[in-house]
Amino acid sequence: MTHPALPPLRETVRAHGLQASKALGQNFLFDEQLLDRIAALPGDLEGRAVFEVGPGPGGLTRALLRAGAKVIAVERDDRCLPLLGELSEAFDGRLTVVADDAMAIDADALAGGPYHIVANLPYNVGTALFTRWLEPAQWPPLWLSLTLMFQLEVAERIVAKVDTSAYGRLAVLAQWRANAKIAMKVHRSAFTPPPKVMSAIVHVTPAEQPAGVDxxxxxxxxxxxxxxxxxxxxxxxxxxxxxxxxxxxxxxxxxxxxxxxxxxxxxxxxxxxxx
Missing domain, CATH: 1.10.8.100 (rRNA adenine dimethylase, C-terminal domain)
Structure with missing residues (x-):
């Protein structure tokens, strides 16, 4: 598949005068090779629907589109919408942008069928969204996989083993009917601006639900x-x-x-x- 020639994301962000918002928990990723590696974690995305939360200026979005995905991106920061609009045009409408708060969105309804969730989650809502995606009554869920960036400390809590300091509710919810692993660690220096902590990408796939459990x-x-x-x-x-x-x-x-x-x-x- 041929891809449109786009200027480097850092240049696009500079041209739009966009800076990461601390209030929205934003940290931008500009390394295209790293972003392509993240987009490859769910497997073959050619023609697949992908739900992305908080795309910001669209770094990961670009990588998902290059991988052949049809992306539904939910972004509450109006400053990012012009950049995402340009991206949608460049990729022939394979990007649908929803200007809203992800906490108010029904991803299943938007996707309308099986889909992957891939996101560099805003730190301030990441855990709340993650637990919501783990708790649907219908199982297996409509989502096929979760590929999510968290603070390293949160990622370690998700995959923690019993009787360790990191083990808690997140570990139980993530592991009782799903397989969770840390797929990649990301150094703080990869972000603009650099956060105070290291990050990691957690990959989760549904497993069989134990019988008789509400x-x-x-x-x-x-x-x-x-x-x-x-x-x-x-x-x-x-x-x-x-x-x-x-x-x-x-x-x-x-x-x-x-x-x-x-x-x-x-x-x-x-x-x-x-x-």
Whole structure:
């Protein structure tokens, strides 16, 4: 596939007088080789629908379009819309730009069919969006994969193993019916302006959902359990109806703390409470 000849993104951003907004959690990536590597992580995107959050001036968007994707990009920063509009024209309309807040958007409805989610997520809404995408009642979900940039600390929490300091609710939600891995680390110097921390790209694909488990109950259980992670389970879960009884049925010691409970044990607790 031939691609339109575009000026370097850094030049385009400079020409539009655009600077990253701290209030919107923006950090721009200009390295085209790095962006192409990120766009390759979901696999072959030729003709595939891709949902992107917070494209900013469109660095990753360019890479996704070069990979052959049909991109739906949600951007709330009006300053970026002219650049994205130019990009849509250059790629013959394969880019659809939605000027809105991603937290208010139904990605499934916009995509209308199977799609990938690829995004350098704004730091201030990244975790909230991620947990939303992990919690749909329908499973497997309509999305085929998540390829998401996070602060390295958050990425490590997503893939953390039980009984470690990073292990918590994010790990359980990401691992109980999906496969999550850190696909790439990205140095802070790759961004403009450089953030204070390192970043990493997490790649998530759906797995088989354990039978008999209501995702809403698992979500609530982990919210309660890890909300007071230093307390014993009998304390942190006591406000949730049926939780203490479920501990007994599952033969889980109520004096344990949430961070010692494996993903499989959380799932079994939720299964008992789902009956």
């Amino acid at each position: 995702p809403r109950i698992l979500s609530k259980l982990t919210e309660k359990g890890f909300g007071q992670r230093r307390k014993m389970l009998r304390q942190s879960l006591k406000g949730m109806a049926g939780a203490i009884e479920a501990l007994e049925v599952c033969e889980i010691d109520p004096t344990r703390r949430a961070e010692t409970v494996t993903v499989a044990e959380w799932v079994e607790l939720a299964r008992v409470m789902s009956k």
